[in-house]
Amino acid sequence: MPSIQVRPASLRDAKAIAEIHVAAVQDAYKGLLPEATLDSFSVQKRQAFWREAIDLCEPQVMVAHIDNEMMGFVGFDRSRDKGTPSSTGEIWAMYAAPQHWDKGVGLALWDAARDGLQEEGCTKVTLWTYLRNERALRFFELAGFKRELNTTKTTEVGNVRLEELRLQRSLV
Known part of the structure; x- marks a missing residue:
């Protein structure tokens, strides 16, 4: 089995990132958000957002893939929280395509x-996650x-x- 590769996202990745973002949100937040709200998440809007993020490098975006099949992405940069020192980073977003959950994608993205x-x-x-997002809480707590x-x-x-609840860990 080939290993998961992680690389910086390019503008050409924006649509695949948006598709993963929407699919992961719709699957992960079932029961947290009403169906109508989940259905309103748009690949087109997410694609525009991620295109701009990649273009401006804010946040930095990395993608996980095997043989060019996109599996997930992470966006990270300095913390957006007021009053945080410049030495504090933040995971702005991290999602894996639902069909790739529990296959090491999250760990590869977190490492990158x-x-x-x-x-x-x-x-x-630091990172923010919904208090009732048990899958994310479990993953990040296992990551320290x-x-x-x-x-x-x-x-x-x-x-x-x-x-929402903020989580944090040391990087040293």
Whole structure:
């Protein structure tokens, strides 16, 4: 079996990234968000977002693939949270295509993001995830992330309010 490769995303990857993003959100957030909200996620809108992100390198975007079959992506950069030191990085987004869940894609993407953040001089990394997103919480806790107390905030997605929690870990 060939191993998962991770490389920087190119503009040509934007559509595949958007397709993975939409499919993963629709699968992972079943039961968290109403069906109508999940159905409203658009590949076209996500493609425009990821094209711009790749073009501006904000965030940095890496893709995981085997034999050019796209399996997942990660976007990472400096933390967007107010008051965070410049040495704090953030995983802005990380998704694997549902058919590739539990195959090592997340670990390959996390390794690439960690290396990229360390190269940028980051000594700590954070991320936000929904409190009820048990799959993501389990993955990131296994990767050494800890829940930050008193960071829970409420976010509105569509017309649903969800609790988000920040996780963090050291990079040194």
